Amino acid sequence: MLPGSGGSGNDAPVPSPTRRAAPARRSSLLRRAAALLIAAVCAVPLAACTAPATTTTASESPTPVARPHVPAGPQHPNIVFVLADDYAMNLVQHMPELQRMQAAGRTMSRHYVVDSLCCPSRSSIFTGRYPHDTGVYTNAGTDGGIDAFHRYGDQQHCFAVPMQKAGYRTAFMGKYLNGYVPQKMGPEPGWDEWDVGGGGGYAEFGYTLNENGRIVHYGHRPSDYMVDVLSRKAAGFIRTTAATRQPFLLEVATYAPHDPYVPPPRYAGTMKDVPYPRTAAWDATVRNAPSWLKGHVPLRPAEKALIAKDWERRLEADLAIDDLLKNVRRAVADAGVANDTYVVFSSDNGLHMGEYRLTPGKETAFDTDVHVPLVVTGPGVPAGTTSDALTSSIDLGPTFLDVSGVGTDPEADGTSLKAVWHGADPADWQEGVLVEHHHRQGVPSDPDLQNARSADPPAYEAVRTKDAMYVRYADGEQEYYDTAADPDELVNLAPKGVPPRLPRMLAALERCHGVASCQSAARTP
Incomplete structure (x- = not known):
């Protein structure tokens, strides 16, 4: 059931007691299940790749993990996962290396995130669980951020934990979760290599990384640009680990192209003549719009000018991400492990920029915010192909466990995409994915704090299918869009009636726990 019933008030609704308790109640079972399953670098050469300015020592460093020796190869392929921040679908056409990945993989x-907000989305990617099973609904406050992630023990459910124990060498680099403080917090479970920043990373310069327990401060030289630093570290990890013949898991999570949209100096000003790709939804009204969206005035000239500038800088920042992709793919090839390595690219959520008369932001259930890229290359992946199978961000973790030969997590809500990645079109596939969003508590430190002009919807839960989007808000309002006939989602048909299957599927997905339950809910007749 949808938590709360208070509409668009200032207090964020919280899960019901039974849903809130679910993650803690099942943690010991998951650990036992995991144990059983286990038993069974620069993209563009930089002139000055010098050492960072200062280094200090943090309180923690990774604890050595006993693991079996497993050889890298077809049975235990490597995984490189690049996750961009606020990366929308309209950016793909401007990234040449990503397009080469599409041609090769x-x-x-039809890939969707379970919430169009950073921390709940990333928590679900890590765990393979919907927000109602992670307990993480926002970026900060009582129901969000790394505090909620830890409160429910979600760090122990990350896909890296069983992969590390099964013999994989693991690395996480970049942005982890909102509220992580590199100067005070150590590496998280499951990761051998840990190079992670805090809130200062959005600026791309003048930030701090926790590098395996060492606090390293980066300055403002071109070589300190964070995406490039991560690119060098990622390529080094790939080459070093591949030489040991140990299988590896690497996640590189960039802060780019998140606001303030900081490009590297080499690309600054190079995309100023590229217009924003306006769709029919740009500066348009929604017929029968929900209350929170009604009454929005047309975009003002100053807002349009700012969108154009922000778009330019987003494109320029994305070119650095494209360079990172090129660099890690080159490192994989140079190490001689291309035939045994999956390279995966995706995003934690999209971004609207003028659609529905909203200034840049996210948090809605519109396609602009929840539909993100998912591109994969690797062994058995047919080149130049596209699948329209409905997939979700909670499917990534289960897929990594499956393709790596580690096993499956029956308590994850997501399902493995291994067969789909390899070209299959399963007949009995999931027909809906759940999107869950809480109205946030307005914590000033939240980097995604939004006002009504950029989108401040009340709490809602939604279901996406191949041809529909259905939303139910905490105040009882509904939206229903026939996305086959109305792909820009401009006519809310809910006042005329909602196909009965959609509320039934939404209710079933809200209550689901574990892959069997959630797959059954996703095929509600």
């Missing part, structure tokens, strides 16, 4: 054309 498979594109999942």
Whole structure:
């Protein structure tokens, strides 16, 4: 059931007691299940790749993990996962290396996130669980951020934990979760290599990383640009680990192209003549719009000018991400492990920029915010193909466990995409994915704090299918869009009636726990 019933008030609704308790109640079972399953670098050469300015020592460093020796190869392929921040679908056409990945691999054309907000989305990617099973609904406050992630023990459910124990060398680099403080917090469970920043990373310069327990401060030289630093570290990890013949898991999570949209100096000003790709939804009204969206005035000239500038800087920042992709793919090839390595690209959420008369932001259930890229290359992945199978961000963790030969997590809500990645079109596939969003508590430190002009919807839960989007808000309002006939989602048909299947599927997905339950809910007749 949708938590709360208070509409668009200032207090964020919280899960019901039974849903809130679910993650803690099942943690010991998951650990036992995991144990059983286990038993069974620069993209563009930089002139000055010098050492960072200062280094200090943090309180923690990774604890050595006993693990079996497993050889890298077809049975235990490597995984490189690049996750961009606020990366929308309209950026793909401007990234040449990502397009080369599409030509060499498979594109999942209907891939959705479970919330169009950083921390809940990333928590679900890590765990393979919907927000109602992670307990993480926002970026900060009582129901969000790394505090909620830790409160429910979600760090122990990350896909890296069983992969590390099964013999994989693991690395996480870049942005972790909102509220992580590199000067005070150590590496998280499951990761051998840990190079992670805090809130200062959005600026791309003048930030701090926790590098395996060492606090390293980066300055403002071109070589300190964070995406490039991560690119060098990632390529080094790939080459070093591949030489040991140990399988590896690497996640590189950039802060780019998140606001304030900081490009590297080499690309600054290079995309100023590229217009924003306006769709029919740009500066348009929604017929029968929900209350929170009604009454929005047309975009003002100053707002349009700012969108154009922000778009330019987003494109320029994305070119650095494209360079990172090129660099890690080159490192994989140079190490001689290309035939045994999956390279995966995706995003934690999209971004609207003028659609529905909203200034840049996210948090809605519109396609602009929840539809993100998912592109994969690797062994058995058919080149130049596209799948329209409905997939979700909670499917990534289960897929990594499956393709790596580690096993499956029956208590994850997501399902493995291994067969789909390899070209299959399963007949009995999931037909809906859940999107869950809480109205946030307005914590000033939240980097995604939004006002009504950029989108401040009340709490809602929604279901996406191949041809529909259905939303139910905490105040009882509904939206229903026939996305086959109305792909820009401009006519809310809910006042005329909602197909009965959609509320039934939404209710079933809200209550689901574990892959069997959630797959059954996703095929509600």
